[in-house]
Amino acid sequence: MTTLxxxxxxxxxxxxxxxxxxxxxxxxxxxxxxxxxGCKLNYANxxxxxxxxxxxxxxxxxxxxxxxANLYEAHxxxxxxxxxxxxxxxxxxxxxxxxxxxxxxxxxxxxxxxSLTKSNLFKANLSLAILSRADLSKAxxxxxxxxxxxxSHANLFEANLSAANLRxxxxxxxxMTAANLLKADLTNxxxxxxxxxxxxxxxxxxxxxxxxx
Numbered sequence: 001m002t003t004l005x006x007x008x009x010x011x012x013x014x015x016x017x018x019x020x021x022x023x024x025x026x027x028x029x030x031x032x033x034x035x036x037x038g039c040k041l042n043y044a045n046x047x048x049x050x051x052x053x054x055x056x057x058x059x060x061x062x063x064x065x066x067x068x069a070n071l072y073e074a075h076x077x078x079x080x081x082x083x084x085x086x087x088x089x090x091x092x093x094x095x096x097x098x099x100x101x102x103x104x105x106x107x108x109x110x111x112x113x114x115s116l117t118k119s120n121l122f123k124a125n126l127s128l129a130i131l132s133r134a135d136l137s138k139a140x141x142x143x144x145x146x147x148x149x150x151x152s153h154a155n156l157f158e159a160n161l162s163a164a165n166l167r168x169x170x171x172x173x174x175x176m177t178a179a180n181l182l183k184a185d186l187t188n189x190x191x192x193x194x195x196x197x198x199x200x201x202x203x204x205x206x207x208x209x210x211x212x213x
Contacts, residue, residue: 027065037075047085117155 018038030050037055044064057077066086073093082102099119110130123143130150137157145165153173162182172192179199196207
């Protein structure tokens with residue numbers, strides 16, 4: 001892991017893009033507004049790094065450590081983040097549209113009001129994550145662990161949640177129109193005011209609204 005001084009970081013970030021930053025150590029540093037778009041950051045240590053409003057779109061962050069990082073309103077569109085660690089990171093209002101987060105670790109991560117539309121979260125660990133009012137429309141959450149997650153008022157339109165673990169998840173007020181819940185575990189999930197119109201239920205049937213007497 002390469003460790004740099006603040007002067008070296010400043011010099012590096014002002015060089016022509018894309019940058020090769022594999023295994024670099026940016027832990028605990030301040031990188032507000034930094035342009036890291038398209039950069040190679042595989043295995044990088046970005047834990048506790050302040051990346052407010054940073055541009056990481058199309059960056060390669062596979063197996064990078066972003067635990068407890070501040071990614072408020074960061075741009076991560078199309079980023080490759082398979083097996084990355086984002087546990088307890090602040091991703092409030094971040095844009096992760098079409099990002100690849102296969103098997104990423106995001107325990108207790110805050111994604112409130114974040115955009116994850118069309119992102120690939122296959123088998124990602126989102127246990128106890130905060131996803132309230134997040135946009136997960138058309139996202140792939142097949143096999144994901146969302147146990148205890150807060151998905152209240154989230155947009156899950158046409159999301160793939162097949163075989164997902166939603167035990168104890170809060171889905172109150174969420175829009176799950178046409179979502180795929182085949183073989184999903186909804187044990188003790190909160191479904192108050194949840195829209196399940198045209199959703200595929202765990203048993204493979206289409207959702208039928210309760211008839212009013």
